[in-house]
Amino acid sequence: MEERQALSAFAALSQETRLRIVRLLVQAGPAGMPAGAVAEAAGVSASNVSFHLKELTQAGLASAKREARSIVYTADYDALSGLIQFLMRDCCAGHPDICMPATASACTSDSKELSRA
């Protein structure tokens, strides 16, 4: 992931509603969620969720596909994964020990940590 993309991704994730939406989309999995369902789950208006979904899409963190009447949004796993790698690579450059606590817990097979709501 390039710096430009990372900057966009960070900006996208720095907004409460968008962060919530990303979580919802990730939890929805590859099947994704229609915009209306996202709006309801996030507790915001339809036009507002549309605005934030567009922002997430432009930042490369989500993608849209039409399915019948609904437009279904999906989290871009590669982008999220790439952002994590960016943090590890570019920000911890020369000091891998910074990332060790994170990778250590992630690399263990203790998946309880991952299921925290």
Next chain:
Amino acid sequence: MEERQALSAFAALSQETRLRIVRLLVQAGPAGMPAGAVAEAAGVSASNVSFHLKELTQAGLASAKREARSIVYTADYDALSGLIQFLMRDCCAGHPDICMPATASACTSDSKELSRA
């Protein structure tokens, strides 16, 4: 790391100069860097670097300590590590496969990846 902190951290990292400063501080290691040196290395004015260092400090990503005439800034390793964990835990919740590519490369001992400028 709580959501509030993560939102602040994302906002702090979504600005080009601040992202550059974080890189500089990380590379500087535990010894840190005085504000003036950061300004010079980042190629920005003293007042501008002061502003951004304050933002980073308030976001918990850096800390300041006075050393003689200079105020030396240090990257907060725990915060960076915590942010990576936050992404893995809260954003990849229920879908650890998202993080796998990231953790896989991070967990290998191939440190060439980490030294990219």
Next chain:
DNA sequence: TCGATATTTTTAGGATTATTGAAATATGGA
């Protein structure tokens, strides 16, 4: 203490961003 240096705070502006409701668009079924 005084002056020089380093850093911070303040201030003000201009530029983005968030939010809402109304209007417009696109889809599928009767």
Next chain:
DNA sequence: TCCATATTTCAATAATCCTAAAAATATCGA
């Protein structure tokens, strides 16, 4: 085709953020 549904676009306002310049503050050496 026409209607109902789902979503987006538009317009306006409020809020927030970024930046640069000037003023204020803190430290050290003479």
